[in-house]
Amino acid sequence: MDDETQIASILKSSSLYPIPQSLKLSYGTAGFRGDASLLDSTVYRVGILSSLRSLKLNSSTIGLMITASHNKLSDNGIKLSDPSGGMLSQDWEPFADQIANASSPQKLVSLIREFVEKEGIVIGEKSGGEVWLGRDTRPSGERLLRAAEIGVSSVLGCVAVDFGVLTTPQLHWMVRAKNRGLRASESDYFESLTASFKCLIGLIPVSAKNSATLLLDGANGVGGMKMEVLRGFLSGLDVEIRNTGRDGGVLNESVGADFVQKEKVVPLGFGDKDVGVRCVSFDGDADRLVYFYIPENSCGGDKVELLDGDKILSLFALFIKEQLKSLGDEGKETRLGVVQTAYANGASTDYVKEMGLEVVFAKTGVKHLHERAEEFDIGIYFEANGHGTILFSESFMSWLVGKQKELSEGSDEYNAVSRLVAVSNLINQAVGDAISGLLLVEVILQHMGWSVQKWNELYKDLPSRQVKVEVPDRTAVVTTSEETEALKPLGIQDAINGEIKKYQRGRAFIRPSGTEDVVRVYAEASTQEAADSLANSVAQLVKSFLG
Ligand SMILES: CC(=O)N[C@H]1[C@@H](OP(=O)(O)O)O[C@H](CO)[C@@H](O)[C@@H]1O
Ligand SMILES: [Mg+2]
Numbered sequence: 001m002d003d004e005t006q007i008a009s010i011l012k013s014s015s016l017y018p019i020p021q022s023l024k025l026s027y028g029t030a031g032f033r034g035d036a037s038l039l040d041s042t043v044y045r046v047g048i049l050s051s052l053r054s055l056k057l058n059s060s061t062i063g064l065m066i067t068a069s070h071n072k073l074s075d076n077g078i079k080l081s082d083p084s085g086g087m088l089s090q091d092w093e094p095f096a097d098q099i100a101n102a103s104s105p106q107k108l109v110s111l112i113r114e115f116v117e118k119e120g121i122v123i124g125e126k127s128g129g130e131v132w133l134g135r136d137t138r139p140s141g142e143r144l145l146r147a148a149e150i151g152v153s154s155v156l157g158c159v160a161v162d163f164g165v166l167t168t169p170q171l172h173w174m175v176r177a178k179n180r181g182l183r184a185s186e187s188d189y190f191e192s193l194t195a196s197f198k199c200l201i202g203l204i205p206v207s208a209k210n211s212a213t214l215l216l217d218g219a220n221g222v223g224g225m226k227m228e229v230l231r232g233f234l235s236g237l238d239v240e241i242r243n244t245g246r247d248g249g250v251l252n253e254s255v256g257a258d259f260v261q262k263e264k265v266v267p268l269g270f271g272d273k274d275v276g277v278r279c280v281s282f283d284g285d286a287d288r289l290v291y292f293y294i295p296e297n298s299c300g301g302d303k304v305e306l307l308d309g310d311k312i313l314s315l316f317a318l319f320i321k322e323q324l325k326s327l328g329d330e331g332k333e334t335r336l337g338v339v340q341t342a343y344a345n346g347a348s349t350d351y352v353k354e355m356g357l358e359v360v361f362a363k364t365g366v367k368h369l370h371e372r373a374e375e376f377d378i379g380i381y382f383e384a385n386g387h388g389t390i391l392f393s394e395s396f397m398s399w400l401v402g403k404q405k406e407l408s409e410g411s412d413e414y415n416a417v418s419r420l421v422a423v424s425n426l427i428n429q430a431v432g433d434a435i436s437g438l439l440l441v442e443v444i445l446q447h448m449g450w451s452v453q454k455w456n457e458l459y460k461d462l463p464s465r466q467v468k469v470e471v472p473d474r475t476a477v478v479t480t481s482e483e484t485e486a487l488k489p490l491g492i493q494d495a496i497n498g499e500i501k502k503y504q505r506g507r508a509f510i511r512p513s514g515t516e517d518v519v520r521v522y523a524e525a526s527t528q529e530a531a532d533s534l535a536n537s538v539a540q541l542v543k544s545f546l547g
Contacts (some may be wrong), residue, residue, distance in 0.1 A: 006123055006156050007109055010048065013154040014105040017044040017147060025100045027093040029365040029514030032100060033068045033077030036140035043144045045099045046078050047131070047151020048112065051158035053092065054129035055121050057083055063175035064152075064160075065168050066135035066144045067285040070219075070258035071515070073251045076140045078148075079168055079285075085176025085430025087367040127157035132175055134166035136222045136285045137245060141165075167222050167286035169433030176430040193436055194233045196426035200443040201236040203419050212451075213238045214442065215279040217267045219256030220245040223286030223434050230435065237442055242269045257283040257290045257386050257434070261309075262466060265302040266294060278452040279304075280441075282434040288386035289434035291441065293452050307456055310348035312441060313338060313382035314458050316390060317352055319444045320378060320423070326416035330403075334396065339372045339381035342484045342509055343466075346524055351459040361482050365514060366432060378420075387432040392424040400424075462505060463528040465535035467521040471546040474512035474519050484509045489545045499537045503530050508538045519546070 019041040025032050032042050043066065050062045063081030071077070080088035088096070095115050102108040116123065131152045135141035145162060152160035163171065163186065170189055177184035216239055218224015224244040231239055243255045247269075252259065255267040260281045266274075267281055275294045282289055291307035298304075317338060324331035337358040340349060344361075352359055358376075362368040366387055373379030377396035382388025392400075400420055407414040426443075428436045445455060478488040486493045486509070500506040508523040519542050523535035 003123065003156070007113075009154045009156065010109050010112065011105050013150050014041075014044070014108055016150065017041040019101075019103065023101070025097070026514075027096045027100075030069070030087075030367075031077055031079040032096075033071055033075060033515055036068075036074055036076035036138065036144065039076055039078075039140075039144060040147045042100045043078055044147040044151040045102070045108065046080070046096065047148040047153075047160070048155055049092070049096055049099060049151075050080060050131040050148075051129045051152050051155035052112070052116065052119075052121055053080075053082070053088070054131060054158060055123060055127050055155070056119055059128040059130065061130045061132055061175055061178045063132050063134070063171045064148050065166070065171050065285070066133070066138075066141050066148065067168055068136075068138065069168070069285045069287070070252055070256060070283045073138060073253070074140075076138050076144055081172045081175045081430070083175065083179040085172045085179075086370055087431070090367060123156050125157050129155065129158035131158065131160050132163060132171065132178070133160055134163045134168075134171035136168070137165060137220075137225070137251065165222055165225070167226055167433070167435065169287050169428050169431050169435070170226070172430035173428050173433070190230055190233060192425060193230065193439060196422045197234060197439045197443065198236070199422040200419060200426065200440075201446065203415050203422070204443075204447050205415075206449065212278065213240055214438075215239075215270065215274060215277055216241045216438075217255055217260070217270065217279065217281040218243045218245065219259075219267075219282050219284050219286075220249040220251045220253070221256070221282070221284040221286065223282035223284075226286065227282075227435060227438075236446075237439070243267065252284045255281070257281040257288045260292055260304065261290045261306060261385050264304060264306050266292075266304050270294070272298075276453070278445075280438055282438075283386070286434040287432050288383075289437050289441075290386040291452060291455075293456075305453075305456055306461075307452065308345070308461075309382035309384045309386040309388055310340070310345050310461075311456070311458065312386065312437065313340070313380055313388060314348055314351055315441060315444055315455060316380050317355060317357060318458070319447065320380070320390070320420070321355060321357070323416040323419050326412050327403075328413075331416075335377040337373070337376035337379050339369045339379060341369065341383055342482060342511075343384045343522055344382075345384060345461045345464060346505070346507060347459045347462045363481065363483055364511065370431070382432075386434075386437075389429070389432045389437070390423065390427045391429060392420075397421075397424060462524045463526070463531040464522065464524045465528075465531045467523075467535045467539045468513070468516070468518040469521060469539050469542045469546075470517065471519055471542065473546070474517060476546055477510060477512045477519055477542075479509075479511050483511045486510055492541060492545045495541050495545075496538055499534060499541070503534050506530070506534055508534050510538060510542055 060083035
């Protein structure tokens with residue numbers, strides 16, 4: 001890249017976005033995140049990266065989402081969608097780190113020149129690169145989106161298209177559809193979900209429907225707002241939406257999926273009057289969901305019975321397995337697999353294994369799980385925190401669609417095939433999606449005639465505890481690829497093993513967070529007291545080795 005016009009364009013626009021002193025960013029588990037007031041230069045630079053990515057991939061559309069998901073309101077961040085709708089390819093993360101941290105416009109230009117040459121990217125007025133932009137409801141979103149637009153269009157021949165406020169999975173879905181030559185607007189997303197939901201409802205065999213109202217906690221973010229729109233198109237689902245963000249509540253503050261899953265307590269806006277009712281919480285950008293209910297014996301307390309990502313995964317696995325069973329030998333040959341992380345509750349892993357499914361483990365972060373799920377005909381992946389989806393391979397889908405044409409309408413086999421096709425359309429194939437996940441849970445519960453309590457009985461969670469430990473340098477913790485053993489600091493793993501041995505069904509591990517400046521401790525044991533005590537002793541070890 002030695003085109004003078006291009007260099008001048010980047011030098012000019014980057015001078016509008018100077019990098020704050022002492023800013024040191026790392027791409028992390030799910031993109032860049034931090035205090036919103038410090039991120040203008042980062043977002044602008046990632047705008048440039050998105051354009052280059054589009055040009056590298058024959059001008060396919062790239063998605064750039066301005067969000068900090070479950071973080072506090074004053075934070076913001078960026079998530080990128082590759083043309084497939086999945087996360088940005090990990091090979092580009094080091095370049096993202098480099099340009100986000102480049103200390104001056106000249107340094108930025110030289111990094112870009114080097115990279116463009118290495119990757120063989122051709123830039124020109126007519127190159128036709130395209131980046132689609134979305135943002136969550138954070139007040140800093142509009143300003144940062146402007147910075148992204150300027151970054152995108154500072155690469156010659158590239159344009160940014162602003163889609164305003166969206167959920168993260170909506171943008172990923174739209175990018176995927178666009179690159180497949182399909183209808184790709186937000187209303188197409190709603191139409192696709194509505195049609196497949198309707199189809200699945202129509203295929204429910206018995207009248208044992210569970211039509212009781214569902215209560216949704218929208219985390220005061222974008223998810224509740226979008227569910228309000230979708231609700232207008234749906235029949236067969238009665239949902240009351242709370243924490244919409246219009247009633248004075250603050251985004252993610254004592255509300256939302258991350259809060260409910262980590263604290264296991266009721267979100268604001270829910271209480272005694274809701275005892276026993278089926279409830280669901282979304283996170284701030286609606287790519288995660290967890291279900292919960294307030295138990296009868298809560299006696300005014302705030303504890304909830306949590307149905308986390310593991311339980312959602314188990315419900316999905318059960319339903320899909322049931323459909324495959326109706327397909328006889330061909331169903332048996334289908335490779336249905338499950339992907340979890342080290343944070344999955346041990347009882348859920350036992351449950352899916354007992355069902356006869358293959359279970360593989362991936363590192364924390366959906367980019368890792370997604371990759372492993374693609375190895376199956378049908379791959380179901382979920383993090384315990386509620387982020388996950390179901391992937392159907394291209395070859396399995398063409399087999400399934402062919403099969404649907406062969407079978408006679410109304411037969412058990414035909415219905416099973418039609419359900420699987422509808423699930424593949426309902427569940428977001430690009431990325432975990434709270435809205436589509438909710439619709440699938442609701443359909444399956446109606447199909448089974450189950451209450452939330454009945455669903456919760458699939459297995460009993462092993463008591464667990466998560467603790468965060470603040471240390472001077474979290475990168476001093478280095479783990480094995482499955483994140484279950486610490487290789488560094490030397491000696492800490494032996495000490496952790498020594499603690500684990502003291503507990504029945506004890507399991508514990510540590511890893512540095514990729515989104516917060518903490519080391520995370522996870523512990524499981526046969527009682528809650530034991531899990532708490534194991535977590536605390538491991539946290540003490542972390543403090544003494546790293547404090
Ligand atoms: C234990 C945990 O919940 N970790 C979360 C959290 O990552 P950390 O790297 O653990 O901070 O945020 C990620 C992005 O949202 C999510 O994918 C992941 O599951
Ligand atoms: Mg999120």
